[in-house]
Amino acid sequence: MKIIQDITLATLAAPTGYGLLPDGAIVLDGETIHWVGPRADLPAGITGERHGFDGRLVTPALIDCHTHLVFGGHRAREFEMRLEGASYEEIARAGGGIVSTVSATRDASETALLAEALTRVDRLIGEGVGTVEIKSGYGLDHETELKMLRVARAIGRERPVQVQTSFLGAHATPAGADPDIYIDETCIPALRAAHGEGLVDAVDGFCEGIAFSPDQIARVFDVAKTLGLPVKLHAEQLSHLGGTALAAQHGAISVDHVEYATGDDAAALARSGTVAVMLPGAFYTLHETQKPPIEAFRKHGVPMAVATDWNPGSSPLGSLLLAMNMAATLFGMTPAETLAGTTRNAARALGLTDRGQIVPGLRADLAIWDVTDPAELSYRIGQNPLHKRIFGGAL
Ligand code: DI6
Numbered sequence: 145m146k147i148i149q150d151i152t153l154a155t156l157a158a159p160t161g162y163g164l165l166p167d168g169a170i171v172l173d174g175e176t177i178h179w180v181g182p183r184a185d186l187p188a189g190i191t192g193e194r195h196g197f198d199g200r201l202v203t204p205a206l207i208d209c210h211t212h213l214v215f216g217g218h219r220a221r222e223f224e225m226r227l228e229g230a231s232y233e234e235i236a237r238a239g240g241g242i243v244s245t246v247s248a249t250r251d252a253s254e255t256a257l258l259a260e261a262l263t264r265v266d267r268l269i270g271e272g273v274g275t276v277e278i279k280s281g282y283g284l285d286h287e288t289e290l291k292m293l294r295v296a297r298a299i300g301r302e303r304p305v306q307v308q309t310s311f312l313g314a315h316a317t318p319a320g321a322d323p324d325i326y327i328d329e330t331c332i333p334a335l336r337a338a339h340g341e342g343l344v345d346a347v348d349g350f351c352e353g354i355a356f357s358p359d360q361i362a363r364v365f366d367v368a369k370t371l372g373l374p375v376k377l378h379a380e381q382l383s384h385l386g387g388t389a390l391a392a393q394h395g396a397i398s399v400d401h402v403e404y405a406t407g408d409d410a411a412a413l414a415r416s417g418t419v420a421v422m423l424p425g426a427f428y429t430l431h432e433t434q435k436p437p438i439e440a441f442r443k444h445g446v447p448m449a450v451a452t453d454w455n456p457g458s459s460p461l462g463s464l465l466l467a468m469n470m471a472a473t474l475f476g477m478t479p480a481e482t483l484a485g486t487t488r489n490a491a492r493a494l495g496l497t498d499r500g501q502i503v504p505g506l507r508a509d510l511a512i513w514d515v516t517d518p519a520e521l522s523y524r525i526g527q528n529p530l531h532k533r534i535f536g537g538a539l
């Protein structure tokens with residue numbers, strides 16, 4: 145056993161708030177949290193190495209529940225074009241955007257993709273992240289979709305981090321293809337093949353005017369269901385198409401972006417127990433003005449998460465702490481909500497019940513910070529106060 149003491153705890157164990165515990169202690173048994181409580185109550189029979197941290201704040205390790213961090217190339221030219229007046233949608237319709245990253249990703253070797261992705265994951269690990277979700281979706285062909293997912297799985301072997309993969313074949317239609325034929329003849333067969341290789345933890349889609357309609361997404365979700373895979377959806381990012389309602393009907397684990405979601409959508413998410421994932425990096429990068437309906441999510445009790453959406457186009461954001469700051473400043477989430485959004489609720493957005501809180505029986509994935517007040521994690525801009533990360537009980 146290992147005893148972590150002389151710490152302030154934010155356990156995130158209660159349904160709201162930080163679950164603050166001053167002068168607490170945590171007992172780790174291998175990869176698992178064995179006991180948590182005030183240091184004064186530490187059971188007498190527990191013995192083991194003691195590690196003191198001078199009163200530092202300890203939270204669950206952070207979880208980035210929405211990234212596209214395996215990709216080739218970059219889109220700095222598109223960034224310039226937007227600043228010269230072109231919109232994200234105009235660029236996408238003119239063959240730029242997602243489709244340009246598709247070419248670069250198809251051209252990159254598995255080794256090159258992995259090397260680049262590892263530098264990105266290392267940045268997140270350096271901010272206390274213990275679990276990261278990674279999507280495919282820049283292949284749009286059988287071979288490259290599977291290549292991206294293999295790279296994502298390789299990251300979990302190369303680094304002390306848990307990788308959860310999402311198959312995002314329904315991200316865009318390849319140049320010159322018909323969207324319906326693409327969904328039926330490429331996307332769905334690639335999903336079956338990727339699942340057959342054990343590469344898929346969840347199935348995602350992009351429901352938007354520049355991507356796929358609710359009907360097209362529903363066809364992919366129906367296949368996911370037959371394969372026993374959970375679903376999630378990029379919905380209501382740039383317009384209101386009804387993706388949120390569709391996702392709720394399918395019992396999705398999350399809906400992501402949701403800037404254009406309505407009060408009725410929030411009620412539907414509450415009923416289906418779906419997490420709403422805020423992605424302020426894309427909102428910021430695309431100069432969007434429509435904010436997600438945070439107040440409606442609160443009113444209906446929809447769990448909210450926060451993620452980077454790290455991708456080369458709409459969110460070249462390599463910091464989950466900065467995403468928390470943006471969710472607070474741009475969307476009005478409280479620092480307690482942003483921290484729950486990158487721990488407890490982020491785990492739920494991935495369908496994981498074994499992490500995201502400091503509670504006996506859960507994984508010993510912890511972050512130890514050079515701060516004493518948990519609000520500091522969202523308040524600071526572009527600063528990284530991580531002191532140490534504990535992954536699976538390893539200090
Ligand atoms: N929504 C997003 O924000 C990303 N994908 C999506 O469906 C954008 C991906 C990109 O622009 O490359």
Ligand code: FE
Binds near residue numbers: 210211212453455
């Ligand atoms: Fe995304």
